[in-house]
Amino acid sequence: MTEHARTKKLINAPENIIAEMIEGMVGAHPDMLKVEGQTGRAVVAVDGPRDGKVGIVIGGGSGHEPAFAGYVGRGLADAAAVGNVFASPSPAQIADAARAADGGVGVLMLYGNYTGDVLNFTMAAEELAAEGMTVRHVAVADDVASAPLDRKEERRGIAGDFFVFKIAGAAADLGEPLARVEALAQAANDATRSMGVALAACSLPQTGRPNFSIGDEDMEIGMGLHGEPGIRRQKLAPVDEVTDELLDTIVGELSLAKDDRVAVLVNGLGSTTQIELYLVFRRVKERLDALGVEIHASWVGEYATSLEMAGASITLIKLDATLQSLLDHPCRTPALTVGTLTDGAAAGLRSRRTEKAAENRSSTVEAARDLIADGDVTPAIFRAMMQNVGDQIIAEKDWLSELDGVIGDGDHGITMEIGWRAVQSAMQDAPDDETIEGTCKRMAKAFLDAVGASSGPLYATAFLRAGTAVGNRLNLDGGAMADWLTAACQGIRDRGRAEPGDKTMIDAWVPAVVAAQACADKGLPALETLAAARDGAEAGMRSTVAMESRRGRSAKLGARSVGHIDPGAASSFIMLRAMAGALETALG
Incomplete structure (x- = not known):
């Protein structure tokens, strides 16, 4: 195949393939599957969830079919959250699946041990805990090639999901309590190896x-x-x-x-x-x-x-008597049938949280208050800056995916495009008098709902923190702009646990913030502050070439990651370059 040859697929519009796949899958198996929740991405077992039974929620990116929705059905998973291709489902999609699976005695979430899945499932669990749901997690880590045995917790989850899901689903179907289901799932995880x-x-x-x-x-x-x-x-x-x-x-x-x-x-x-x-x-x-x-x-x-x-x-999974009996327990899903199901306990009335959750969702309506009006960056200019970020990310999506294809899975440009298109769409609905903090909240929700990869939780946290940091401002001056950047960077660090030198987006953000704060200390205006941040981000991005990755999927490459720009650092530079460019245009 030549470098520029395109592959052939039987699809309609690429942006609609997941929704259309789910429609086809549920339509093909109406006796087993249905869709619940507002996101349209929670595939639920028709006869699985029931009161008094631990809910089993699985999920991950599309492209791995029949995983994950193919394992939804009686005796196995109660619901699956379906992400975009090679990207984790978002917290909203995961929460929809968990609410559908909830039987009032807790939910166990099972997913592959990837940064994006860990971040998104954790954020969903935090939201569900606030609603009163008890949630436990097991991240499947069976790939022996991805880390040595003494660092097994860093290993990826690959086909071992099959055995871990099966055993956890059987334990829950038999009425085991949450702690026992979690322990059995972890025992299956510990006994499973893949390559x-x-x-x-x-x-x-x-x-x-x-x-x-x-x-x-x-x-x-x-x-x-x-x-x-x-x-x-x-x-x-x-x-x-x-x-x-x-x-x-x-x-x-x-x-x-x-x-x-x-x-x-x-x-x-x-x-x-x-x-x-x-x-x-x-x-x-x-x-x-x-x-x-x-x-x-x-x-x-x-x-x-x-x-x-x-x-x-x-x-391979090494079996003891308990694991063997759970593996043999009957189940019926589109992708796997074991044994013969008896009529038994069918799905009945369940404790429903969906309506309550909708009532509890935060509103973007803001209370009137006195805000500091000093500074060149008005709310309208700020929104124009964010629109330009989306335009520039979309323009550079192929380059970003090309960078990611070398040391990752090749979808970073696609993921960022999806997120920023969602942000641009959400800002079209913003009222003219919305503050910068309100716009940041709007951006965070749009990005998080649209993007299930690690970028979703990272940038959603960044936007929320940044908006809060300037919550007392109507306009931003140089100091407030530096505060916005500093809070965004700290949000990414706190959520992703990455540090400078790990070869991540942080390696662009940290020098950007250092440069911005230096300008703020001198009392320089917002344009000079952003221009310095842009230059710092570019230098930081270029510094990742010599780094060996220590975080995310590329961390498994070791020395093979050296010599390549980190795609997250590259997209961070593009964002700051676009913000500075739009501000320069706005100020004439």
């Missing part, structure tokens, strides 16, 4: 181009589900050799020996043939038979894909 290999790239529907490049004769050992680089690239080898390499670490970490019992999942990543998958399973069975390890159950097929990526993963 994968990629042979060819996938392409995002919005770009129509491969999200990474790989040679025609090469394979990537340890590739992530979003196209994150693995531990090594090498020439394609015979299937038995590849299978042995994937299996060796798994077998070693699980300490498998004679008379142990496991369940096996050989998972296709999207375009790998059944022939190839069964060849992989053949070798897995051959190896386990030689060890005297019993295969209690096995699945071969597509269970956690990566769009049309070519490749496969192997997942």
